[in-house]
Amino acid sequence: MNARESIMAAIRDAKPADVARPDVRSVVARFPQPANLKETFAGSVALAGARFIEGPRSELPRLIAAAYPDWGRRVSVMEASDAADEERSPHSFADTDVFICEATLAVAENGAVWLPLSRLRHRSAVFLATNVIIVVDRACIVADLHEGYASLDVARDGGVFVAGPSKTADIEQALVIGAHGPTSLTIVLVDGAG
Amino acid sequence: MTASRTLPVVEPTVVDHAAAAARFNANPERVTWHDEALWFVREKRDHAMTDVAEWETLRELASSIKEHTLSRLDEYLLMFESAATANGVVVHWARNAEEHNRIVHRILESHGVRKLVKSKSMLTEECGLNPFLEARGIDVVDTDLGERIVQMRREHPSHIVMPAIHLKKEEIAETFAAQLGTEPGVSDPIALVAAARGHLRERFLAAEAALTGVNFAIAETGGIVVCTNEGNADLGIALAPIHIASMGIEKVIPGTAELAVFLRLLARSGTGQRLTVYTSHIHRPREGQELHIVLVDNGRTTQLGRAGFWRSLKCIRCGACMNTCPVYRRSGGHSYGSTVPGPIGSVLTPGIDLEKYASLPFASTLCGSCSAVCPVKIDLDAQLYRWRQIVADAGHVTAKKRHTVRIGATVLAQPRVFAFLGRATRLALRMLPQSIVAAVAAPWSRDRDVPVPAPQSFRAWYKANRISRRPGGEQ
Amino acid sequence: MSTALFVPCFVDQFFPKVAIAALDVLERLGLSVDVPGGAACCGQPPANAGFERFGDAALAQFVRTYARYDTTIILSGSCATHVLSHASSFGADGARVAARAIEFCRFLHDVVGVERVAALRAECAARVAVHIGCHALRGLGLASPSETHVAPFDKVRTLLETVKGMTFAEPSRRDECCGFGGSFSVTEPEMSARMGRDRLRDYRRSGADIIVSTDASCVMHLRGLASRDGRPMPMLHVAEVLASPEAVA
Numbered sequence: 072m073n074a075r076e077s078i079m080a081a082i083r084d085a086k087p088a089d090v091a092r093p094d095v096r097s098v099v100a101r102f103p104q105p106a107n108l109k110e111t112f113a114g115s116v117a118l119a120g121a122r123f124i125e126g127p128r129s130e131l132p133r134l135i136a137a138a139y140p141d142w143g144r145r146v147s148v149m150e151a152s153d154a155a156d157e158e159r160s161p162h163s164f165a166d167t168d169v170f171i172c173e174a175t176l177a178v179a180e181n182g183a184v185w186l187p188l189s190r191l192r193h194r195s196a197v198f199l200a201t202n203v204i205i206v207v208d209r210a211c212i213v214a215d216l217h218e219g220y221a222s223l224d225v226a227r228d229g230g231v232f233v234a235g236p237s238k239t240a241d242i243e244q245a246l247v248i249g250a251h252g253p254t255s256l257t258i259v260l261v262d263g264a265g
Numbered sequence: 266m267t268a269s270r271t272l273p274v275v276e277p278t279v280v281d282h283a284a285a286a287a288r289f290n291a292n293p294e295r296v297t298w299h300d301e302a303l304w305f306v307r308e309k310r311d312h313a314m315t316d317v318a319e320w321e322t323l324r325e326l327a328s329s330i331k332e333h334t335l336s337r338l339d340e341y342l343l344m345f346e347s348a349a350t351a352n353g354v355v356v357h358w359a360r361n362a363e364e365h366n367r368i369v370h371r372i373l374e375s376h377g378v379r380k381l382v383k384s385k386s387m388l389t390e391e392c393g394l395n396p397f398l399e400a401r402g403i404d405v406v407d408t409d410l411g412e413r414i415v416q417m418r419r420e421h422p423s424h425i426v427m428p429a430i431h432l433k434k435e436e437i438a439e440t441f442a443a444q445l446g447t448e449p450g451v452s453d454p455i456a457l458v459a460a461a462r463g464h465l466r467e468r469f470l471a472a473e474a475a476l477t478g479v480n481f482a483i484a485e486t487g488g489i490v491v492c493t494n495e496g497n498a499d500l501g502i503a504l505a506p507i508h509i510a511s512m513g514i515e516k517v518i519p520g521t522a523e524l525a526v527f528l529r530l531l532a533r534s535g536t537g538q539r540l541t542v543y544t545s546h547i548h549r550p551r552e553g554q555e556l557h558i559v560l561v562d563n564g565r566t567t568q569l570g571r572a573g574f575w576r577s578l579k580c581i582r583c584g585a586c587m588n589t590c591p592v593y594r595r596s597g598g599h600s601y602g603s604t605v606p607g608p609i610g611s612v613l614t615p616g617i618d619l620e621k622y623a624s625l626p627f628a629s630t631l632c633g634s635c636s637a638v639c640p641v642k643i644d645l646d647a648q649l650y651r652w653r654q655i656v657a658d659a660g661h662v663t664a665k666k667r668h669t670v671r672i673g674a675t676v677l678a679q680p681r682v683f684a685f686l687g688r689a690t691r692l693a694l695r696m697l698p699q700s701i702v703a704a705v706a707a708p709w710s711r712d713r714d715v716p717v718p719a720p721q722s723f724r725a726w727y728k729a730n731r732i733s734r735r736p737g738g739e740q
Numbered sequence: 741m742s743t744a745l746f747v748p749c750f751v752d753q754f755f756p757k758v759a760i761a762a763l764d765v766l767e768r769l770g771l772s773v774d775v776p777g778g779a780a781c782c783g784q785p786p787a788n789a790g791f792e793r794f795g796d797a798a799l800a801q802f803v804r805t806y807a808r809y810d811t812t813i814i815l816s817g818s819c820a821t822h823v824l825s826h827a828s829s830f831g832a833d834g835a836r837v838a839a840r841a842i843e844f845c846r847f848l849h850d851v852v853g854v855e856r857v858a859a860l861r862a863e864c865a866a867r868v869a870v871h872i873g874c875h876a877l878r879g880l881g882l883a884s885p886s887e888t889h890v891a892p893f894d895k896v897r898t899l900l901e902t903v904k905g906m907t908f909a910e911p912s913r914r915d916e917c918c919g920f921g922g923s924f925s926v927t928e929p930e931m932s933a934r935m936g937r938d939r940l941r942d943y944r945r946s947g948a949d950i951i952v953s954t955d956a957s958c959v960m961h962l963r964g965l966a967s968r969d970g971r972p973m974p975m976l977h978v979a980e981v982l983a984s985p986e987a988v989a
Contacts, residue, residue: 075358078514078562082339085570090333095522098326102319115539161504161551162470180529181539194551195503198496198543216525216540225521225546226348226486232544237496240536241411241427243434244302245454250410251465252496252543287930296934304913311886320889589887591917592931595938628928630921630935631788633878637887650788657790666927670786674794677749677781678801684780687753708926712933713964716754723747723756727763727775 099217108179108212109260115182119235120248121256128208128261135171135204138257161195170200170253174207174233176223177260180215183234184258185223191230198237203253205233209262279621282628285600286592300594302430307588309537310638317533327530328642330523331579335569341484341517342560348487349558352549357559362392365561369394369476369509372557373403376507378473384491384498385409386478387425387582388511388561391604394476406468408497410461417444423598425605426535426584431597465497475501479512479558480581481527485520488548489558492531492541499545508550509557514565515578527581530640535583568616573651577612579641586635586645592628601625608635612648615656623661626652684724691718744774744809746802746841748816748956749781755956761983762815762844768860768984769852773813778805782814784822789923792826799823800830807833811851812841815979817876817955818922820846824880843880845954845978849895858902862982865905869948871939871962872896873955874917882954886914896954896978903981909948916942920961936965940973950974952981 072080105111116123126134164170172191174184184207186197197203213219237252248254290296314320334341346356359365365388373381381398383389383405395405395416407416411428415421417440422428429437438452447460477498481490489510491498502508518524532538550556569575587593587607598606603614603622611625626649635645656662676682694702695718703710721729745766747759759775766773779802783795802823806812814820820843827838842850848857872894876882883894900906919925919935926932940962943951951973953959959975966973980988 081566220521229548242454247458250495632874632917653790674786678797680780723759
């Protein structure tokens with residue numbers, strides 16, 4: 072008997088009496104919803120230590136430039152149609168100062184935004200860049216993770232929820248922003264077609 | 266600088282929690298500091314909880330999802346394996362720690378890997394993976410800041426979420442000065458984290474393989490979910506050509522609807538955050554990358570078969586029980602002598618080695634705070650009580666204690682004997698010199714005065730002052 | 741409706757005033773209460789020490805003694821929890837006892853009712869720290885535990901709010917364990933003493949004049965520590981606060 076068969080046999084022998092699968096969807100459908108999604112989202116983003124900016128999509132470059140006047144250095148902008156960076160190695164983002172990308176979902180209860188792999192060719196950029204800016208459309212805000220996962224196909228679009236800049240409190244519970252990942256995160260909430 | 270020497274750990278044959286707690290308490294101010302640090306985390310958890318009106322419903326839901334999943338664990342693991350394999354993932358099975366370590370080593374060896382970065386995995390700590398790999402010439406760097414700190418100090422983590430909670434920043438500064446060349450005496454956490462960031466970034470970029478833990482494995486999609494605040498797991502996954510994910514078999518959950526429930530509870534319970542900074546979903550290897558998942562039993566199926574204890578497998582490793590436990594806060598994680606300490610550790614470890622961990626179920630007043638904070642409603646205090654019976658039955662309680670309890674119990678079951686001895690005891694307490702009383706009642710009287718004996722027991726008063734209307738005419 | 745009062749072993753021997761007070765309170769509330777002599781102990785001490793079987797004789801005796809009563813009032817949160825959890829293993833009588841046993845404060849709040857307790861016109865001009873034993877709190881639902889997200893309630897406090905002149909101190913940790921824990925107090929003496937002293941410090945800092953508890957076992961532990969440290973603090977059981985002054989003189 073190999074390990075797999077052995078473990079399976081042990082489980083069949085040991086498992087407790089059947090417990091029915093709870094109907095998660097009907098239980099969570101009864102949960103209260105926040106009154107104002109955008110305000111709740113903005114508050115959660117701030118709590119997570121990220122900066123929150125909003126404005127029309129058409130003014131995106133101006134919004135960012137106004138918020139970060141010192142950023143004129145190397146910047147990577149990822150668009151679904153941008154093939155220019157296909158040949159880049161994941162390691163090549165090690166010196167990136169600012170990385171901009173777009174999220175397809177925003178969760179009001181915790182300020183997290185969803186970066187699908189399909190829109191994020193190089194996962195490493197999100198974690199190697201010193202500063203990260205994530206653009207998200209206002210129409211993408213959902214109340215909570217229940218709604219979030221209901222509208223995602225994570226198997227097809229495996230990705231990452233990002234809620235704030237990287238941080239640690241491992242040294243005497245002192246919160247330090249900027250652990251191994253980015254030292255800052257900015258969420259830019261835009262409206263208007265993307 | 267590599268951590269290529271094996272951890273010089275001297276494993277005790279029997280863990281004596283009380284003795285370890287006494288050693289920890291040799292420095293009362295430090296105990297206060299440790300207690301307050303962890304109570305602070307408990308308070309942050311409470312604060313996060315109050316924002317979620319449906320908190321208790323979520324807990325109940327999480328508990329029943331886990332119980333359902335465990336009752337069909339074989340089906341869900343097969344579902345997971347099938348979906349993951351279809352995604353191009355290589356799935357391995359390990360009956361025990363030894364098999365797990367060999368599988369990981371074989372994967373690394375076959376690719377000539379000499380440098381491994383590892384993000385938090387209590388399972389790999391449980392399996393003793395680091396010393397196993399280091400003895401075979403592989404450099405293992407723990408990248409979770411707290412784990413890295415204890416690795417550099419050749420210590421074990423003292424908490425499953427905050428591994429270095431027992432250390433003061435000055436102690437960490439000393440370690441960094443010695444091993445990273447930082448300026449001695451600089452203990453500002455911002456400076457220390459910056460030093461660690463630079464040191465570990467080199468390791469991420471040079472890593473030949475990355476090993477991560479798994480917070481949740483989604484059966485329906487074959488994907489794994491890894492939660493971090495530092496981004497260290499993701500840096501490993503995004504950069505290294507080989508990703509190995511080690512998971513205990515109890516980590517599997519049915520689907521993403523269930524995932525949402527657990528994610529809403531996990532960070533709030535563990536640190537008071539609404540969500541960890543990064544929640545990564547990995548379904549398939551990157552182009553040109555290999556992804557291996559190792560499913561590990563190592564005693565879990567045995568625990569699954571224990572009627573009074575299988576519910577401990579619901580654990581999602583949040584650490585809330587440790588933060589709330591008044592004993593853990595005042596004795597520190599190391600006093601439990603186990604990978605997973607605190608209340609959950611005390612119901613998992615006796616199942617692994619009853620004799621070694623016999624004292625852990627007794628390192629508790631059964632106050633029930635742990636059960637009340639557990640996001641998946643494990644009946645921790647009830648399990649601690651049940652383990653006590655098993656420990657005593659197996660003879661791992663001193664003969665003296667067994668004898669004393671038996672005699673006491675016999676007396677307590679016989680009201681007349683009790684009344685007589687009670688009177689005699691109170692008389693003795695009144696007549697004997699304090700020093701003798703203190704000596705006889707030693708463990709109690711070391712810290713407390715013995716209660717002032719009442720001149721008359723209640724029963725005696727009742728007989729003297731009340732007309733009894735006891736049917737059947739006893740006594 | 742026959743009602744009995746169970747006086748725990750250590751209350752009988754070391755805190756008879758608590759039982760005298762409880763009897764006084766119940767009788768003044770118009771209840772006719774029996775205190776049968778058949779059982780000295782509920783069996784919890786040996787059970788918590790890992791020797792359930794040794795405690796069975798005591799619990800069996802408890803069941804035999806109280807099976808005939810419609811209500812058994814238990815003067816201890818930890819004893820009540822033990823009886824409620826384990827008595828049903830002792831046949832039909834055991835099930836009956838478990839179904840009809842109730843802890844003293846819960847009986848006053850849930851069965852007698854706060855209005856009738858208020859009519860006792862208890863008086864105690866003091867700032868009080870209320871210490872609900874952990875079993876009473878989390879095991880018997882005497883108050884909402886700080887860990888859970890439920891509408892707040894505190895049955896003990898509600899009872900004590902009927903006491904004229906009583907004000908309440910708020911410790912920084914509302915319901916942390918005092919560290920007694922039965923045999924824990926002697927098998928983990930360091931932890932037990934440290935926990936108790938921390939609780940005392942919190943109560944002192946909150947400005948409390950006296951500690952009022954639902955459990956004499958907690959009192960035994962805290963009082964012993966306080967007096968050993970030369971900083972005695974008056975401690976009373978809820979029953980003693982509600983009883984007539986003559987009864988507890």
